[in-house]
Each structure stands twice: as structure tokens, then as C-alpha cells.
Amino acid sequence: MNTSISINFDRSSSAYDIEIAAGALSNIGEWASSALGGKIGKLALITNRKVDRLYGERVSESFVSAGFDVRTFHVGDGERFKSLKTFEKVISFLSTSQIKRTDAVVALGGGVVGDLAGFAASIYMRGIPFLQIPTTLLSMIDSSVGGKTGVNTAFGKNLVGSFYQPAGVMIDPLTLETLPRRELTAGFCEAIKHGAISGYDLFNNVNDFLMAQPIGRFGKGFVVSGELQSLIAKQVQFKAYIVSGDERESIVNDSASSRKILNFGHTLAHALENATGYKYLKHGEAVGYGVLFAASLSKKLDLINKSELQLLNDVVHRAGILPPIRHLNPSEVLEPLKQDKKIVNDSLQWILLSGIGNPVIVPHADIPKSVLVSSLDELIHHQ
Ligand SMILES: NC(=O)c1ccc[n+]([C@@H]2O[C@H](COP(=O)([O-])OP(=O)(O)OC[C@H]3O[C@@H](n4cnc5c(N)ncnc54)[C@H](O)[C@@H]3O)[C@@H](O)[C@H]2O)c1
Ligand SMILES: [Zn+2]
Numbered sequence: 277m278n279t280s281i282s283i284n285f286d287r288s289s290s291a292y293d294i295e296i297a298a299g300a301l302s303n304i305g306e307w308a309s310s311a312l313g314g315k316i317g318k319l320a321l322i323t324n325r326k327v328d329r330l331y332g333e334r335v336s337e338s339f340v341s342a343g344f345d346v347r348t349f350h351v352g353d354g355e356r357f358k359s360l361k362t363f364e365k366v367i368s369f370l371s372t373s374q375i376k377r378t379d380a381v382v383a384l385g386g387g388v389v390g391d392l393a394g395f396a397a398s399i400y401m402r403g404i405p406f407l408q409i410p411t412t413l414l415s416m417i418d419s420s421v422g423g424k425t426g427v428n429t430a431f432g433k434n435l436v437g438s439f440y441q442p443a444g445v446m447i448d449p450l451t452l453e454t455l456p457r458r459e460l461t462a463g464f465c466e467a468i469k470h471g472a473i474s475g476y477d478l479f480n481n482v483n484d485f486l487m488a489q490p491i492g493r494f495g496k497g498f499v500v501s502g503e504l505q506s507l508i509a510k511q512v513q514f515k516a517y518i519v520s521g522d523e524r525e526s527i528v529n530d531s532a533s534s535r536k537i538l539n540f541g542h543t544l545a546h547a548l549e550n551a552t553g554y555k556y557l558k559h560g561e562a563v564g565y566g567v568l569f570a571a572s573l574s575k576k577l578d579l580i581n582k583s584e585l586q587l588l589n590d591v592v593h594r595a596g597i598l599p600p601i602r603h604l605n606p607s608e609v610l611e612p613l614k615q616d617k618k619i620v621n622d623s624l625q626w627i628l629l630s631g632i633g634n635p636v637i638v639p640h641a642d643i644p645k646s647v648l649v650s651s652l653d654e655l656i657h658h659q
Contacts, residue, residue, distance in 0.1 A: 279509040283421070283516040290441040294421060294516065296509050298500065300448040301334050304409065305342025308382070311444030312405055316343040318379040320370055322393035324353045327385040327411055330454050335384055335409070347373040351389055355428070355554045358388045360436065363427050366396040380405040380443070386412035386459075387419035387559070391437070394425030398440030406442045411451040413463025414560050417470070417511035420445050422519035422535075433546060433554070449500045449508055457494040461596030462560025465541075467511055468567055468591050473540045474514050475633030479591070481510055486594035494596065537635040540627040541566030543613070544652070548601065551609045557599060564598050565655060570628055572651045573643065579630040587632070606652035613640065 278297040292311070300307065309316060319339055323332060328350060339346045349369045351357050370381070381404060383393035390408055397406035410420040426437020452460070464486065471479035485507050519535055545566035549557055557565075571588035574580045580588075592598075613624060624640035 279505070281509065281512050281516055283520055290423075292442060292444050294445040294447065294512050296416075296447040296449065296505060296512070298448065298450050298505065300446050301331055301409075301451070302338060304335050304446060304448075305338035305340070305344060307444070307446050308339060308344065308380075308407055309342050311407055311446075312380055313443075315378060318345045318347060318373065318375055320373060320375050320379065320381045321346055321348045321384060322351060322366060322381060322389055322396070323348065323384040324351050324357075324389060326353055327389070331384065331411065331451060339382075347375075351385075351392060353388075355388060355559070358392050358427050360427055360429060363392060363396060366392065367400055370396065370400050375400070375404065377401050377404050380407060382407045382409065383420075384409045384411065385415070386410065387415040390415050390419050391425050391434070392427060394423075394440055394442065395427055395437055398425055398438040403440065406440065408442045408445040410445065410447060412455055412459055413452055413508075414459070414466050416447045416449070416452075416508055417463065418466045418515060420447075421512055421515040428554070433549065447508065447512070449505045452500050452504070453498055455498075457498075457596065458558055458561070460494040460498065461564070461598070462558040464595035465560040465564035465567065465592065467507070468588075468595060469538075469541050469563055470511055470514050471591075472567060472571075472588060472629060472632060473537045473627070473635040478510055478514055479632050481507055483587075483591045483594070486591065489594070534637070536625070536637060537627055540629075540635055541570050543624070543626050544569040544609075547609050547613060548604070550612055551604055552601070557601075561598050564592050564595060565601065568592050569651060569655050570626065572655065573626065573647065574628040574630070576647050576651060577628065577638075577643070579628055579636065584629070584632060588629075601656050604656055606649050606656060609652060610648055 281294045283292055283294060336346050349366060351362055381393050381397035383390040390410060394406055397404055408420040410416045423439050423441040424437065425440050426434045429435045467482045471482045485503055518538060541563045545562035548562045548565055549559065568589060571585050575585040626638045626640060626643060628636050628638050630636050
């Protein structure tokens with residue numbers, strides 16, 4: 277089952293296809309050549325050692341058969357390598373490999389590799405063509421769609437970056453068969469986020485898929501089914517729909533189709549990642565907690581009813597076990613949000629729900645501090 281989703285942006289000339297095809301890696305050279313408009317030059321393949329060991333040979337061989345000259349660079353594995361320091365190394369690799377504007381950067385890996393390689397492609401020689409080959413569930417349904425690139429700095433996550441659209445994205449779902457259990461859980465948490473803000477169609481699709489998984493899900497021998505491939509396609513379609521209407525996340529757009537709604541679950545997720553040093557929780561796991569928290573706030577503010585709250589809680593738990601956060605102090609976790617508030621001119625916003633598929637943007641100032649602290653206290657101690 278192959279799917280191709282076209283993404284077109286309102287006010288820009290960038291349009292590209294996101295393709296989903298099981299086994300696509302073996303023919304990736306042909307796809308790259310067509311996505312790059314038939315131009316064959318050098319490809320700077322940015323990946324990490326683990327992904328390279330699993331898929332690098334297959335990908336490089338196919339590139340070479342299609343006539344490309346491939347140079348590979350390994351990024352360290354983990355969020356801490358999505359940094360300015362690694363970025364500088366990538367830029368010097370591109371220079372020493374004599375990559376020119378007629379060549380291209382290819383990201384092979386998860387969101388860390390994709391965000392970093394995309395950022396490098398966006399500013400090296402003021403922008404050279406970029407291809408994405410996401411290999412984690414999270415990067416397939418979320419980070420590879422929409423053109424946000426960037427790195428973390430000591431002052432904040434994704435603080436430096438750009439909007440830069442790739443020339444094409446190829447998703448080979450079969451790569452998920454080697455993905456560790458926690459990474460699958462993390463990806464499903466982002467899928468739940470999309471479901472919760474999109475509506476019952478997408479929400480039930482994720483929920484039903486998770487319900488059909490065996491207990492102790494995603495163990496060894498995880499098989500990528502047709503259902504999972506169609507789930508990925510629906511997820512990509514939804515994200516593409518939102519980002520194509522609001523390519524650069526307009527600050528003044530507070531509508532229910534603003535790109536901001538994709539931050540559902542993310543205000544707390546970022547605070548938790550920050551409180552745990554970006555090491556303890558995977559990004560998607562933090563989003564899992566963020567979804568639970570946003571659901572609880574929505575209930576406390578009488579935006580959703582008890583059964584909707586239960587539904588949201590159940591689906592997150594079906595995605596897998598989230599690492600315990602009992603060691604965290606609620607007030608300390610929420611403390612940096614005060615600072616965020618100053619940075620964005622008192623306009624820190626929470627994305628909550630007034631029902632599945634009805635995201636609402638609520639100013640931080642409208643939520644009593646006691647409600648935030650008590651909700652977080654419950655989340656921390658009752659999971
Ligand atoms: N740009 C965006 O719009 C956007 C959206 C969401 C998240 N993000 C970013 O994405 C990043 C998280 O991405 P991620 O969850 O993919 O994490 P990741 O890139 O760290 O990958 C997770 C782990 O899986 C391994 N891996 C990758 N593919 C594999 C495979 N097929 N088999 C076995 N192991 C594999 C990696 O080596 C890594 O250890 C964060 O930095 C987050 O900020 C960006
Ligand atoms: Zn996210």
C-alpha cells in the first residue's frame with residue numbers, strides 16, 4: 277500500500293510530496309532523483325551511527341546506483357546533540373565535502389537528525405535542497421511534516437531555527453520494526469495529540485489501533501501492519517492540512533485551525549523536559565504527560581466532561597508506560613513558565629480542549645495558579 281500526500285503552502289512557492297511506501301528504502305535513489313527534479317550531484321547524508329548501521333548501507337547503495345556521490349556524517353545519538361555545536365560540525369562537514377547549491381542534504385533518522393540537518397540545509401549557502409527520510413514514528417507523523425527546523429541552546433529548546441521546506445519526504449514504515457518500545461510509545465503520544473485536536477475520526481483511529489495491540493505492547497517482533505500504515509497516512513494528512521494553512525505559525529492567528537493548536541500538550545511537555553534535563557523523558561513521553569495535563573485542566577475549567585477526560589486518559593495509557601515523575605516538585609516544574617511569559621510579552625498560551633476535536637487557546641493569565649499546581653500535583657502522584 278503506497279500513499280502520496282501533497283503539501284501546498286498558501287503563500288509560498290514551496291510545494292512537495294510526502295510519500296509513504298513500505299520497503300521504499302531499497303529504491304530511495306530513484307525517488308531522490310525525481311524529488312530533486314532529476315538533478316544528480318552530491319548528497320550529504322546526515323544520520324547517526326545506530327540508524328546508519330540499520331539502514332545506511334541500503335540507502336547509500338541505492339543513491340549510488342542512481343548516480344549520486346554520497347558523503348555521510350554521523351550526528352551523536354540523543355536530544356543533547358541537537359545543538360549549535362553539532363550544527364557547526366555539520367556545516368564544516370558540508371564545506372569540506374564541497375557541497376554546492378546544486379547538491380542536497382538528506383536526513384536519515386528521527387526528529388533530532390531531521391531538525392538539525394534541515395536547519396543546516398536552510399542556511400548553508402543561504403539554503404540548499406533538502407530531503408527527509410524519517411525513521412521514527414514521531415518523525416514520520418510530526419517533525420518531518422511542516423518545515424520547522426532548528427537546534428536547542430542553553431537558553432531554550434528549539435530556540436534557534438528556521439522554517440524550511442524539504443524538496444520531498446519519503447516514509448518507509450518498515451523501518452519502525454526496529455524502533456525501541458519507548459520510541460513507539462513516544463510517537464503514539466504525538467499521534468494522540470493530533471487525534472485530540474482533530475476530531476473523533478483521527479482520535480478513534482489511534483485509539484482503536486492501540487486497543488488492538490497485545491498487552492505489554494510493542495515488544496520484540498513488532499510488525500508494521502496495513503492499519504499502521506494507514507494510521508501514519510491519516511496523521512500526515514492532518515498535520516499537512518494544518519501547517520499548509522499557517523506555514524509560519526502566525527502570532528496573531530488564534531483560530532482553531534492555527535498551527536498553534538499543534539502545541540496541544542506541549543506547554544507542560546517542555547516544562548517537564550526542562551525539569552528533567554532533556555535526558556530522562558523522551559519528547560513524545562513528555563507530550564503524553566502534557567496531553568493528560570491539558571485534559572485535566574480542560575475538565576477543571578469545565579470545558580470537557582468526565583467521559584471525555586476518561587477517554588483521553590485511557591488512550592494515553594494505551595500508548596504505553598510513561599516513566600514515573602514522582603520525584604518532581606509541581607511548583608518547580610511550573611516556575612520557568614513565568615519566565616516564558618515575560619519573553620513572549622505576557623502572552624503564554626495553553627491549548628486546551630472544549631471537546632475532542634475542539635482545541636481552544638487559553639491565555640496563561642486566565643488559569644488560576646492553584647488550578648495549575650493542583651492538576652500537576654495530581655498528575656505527578658497519581659500516575
Ligand atoms: N520540527 C518539528 O516540527 C518537530 C515536531 C515534533 C518533534 N520535533 C523534534 O523531534 C525530536 C524528537 O524526535 P524523535 O522522537 O524521532 O527522536 P530521535 O531523533 O532522538 O530518535 C529516537 C531514537 O530512535 C533511534 N532510531 C531512529 N530510527 C530508528 C529505527 N528505525 N530503528 C531503531 N532506532 C531508531 C535514534 O537513534 C534515537 O535513539 C525532538 O528534538 C523534537 O523537538 C520536531
Ligand atoms: Zn512534539
